[in-house]
Amino acid sequence: MNLTLVLNDPAVLWSAAATKGIKVMGMAINDVLDIIGPREKPVLAQCISILIRPDSIPGCSVDDFWIDFIPDLPTRADLGAPR
Numbered sequence: 001m002n003l004t005l006v007l008n009d010p011a012v013l014w015s016a017a018a019t020k021g022i023k024v025m026g027m028a029i030n031d032v033l034d035i036i037g038p039r040e041k042p043v044l045a046q047c048i049s050i051l052i053r054p055d056s057i058p059g060c061s062v063d064d065f066w067i068d069f070i071p072d073l074p075t076r077a078d079l080g081a082p083r
Contacts, residue, residue: 013047017047018032
């Protein structure tokens, strides 16, 4: 499985990750800040990890999970590729 994301708004990403960390995962705000950083300087890969990591897929177990972060990688639109 491969998923490529284009980050449009780091503040919105951070807010969603912080909300999930606090409400769903039961973290304290200090834990959230330690993991995803402050809203002004979010750790983007950690924010995405909190939001997309599969917790449970029936009949499966998560064998491996990681986020590759490649700064300044052009988007498909930048390259003129059809969607």
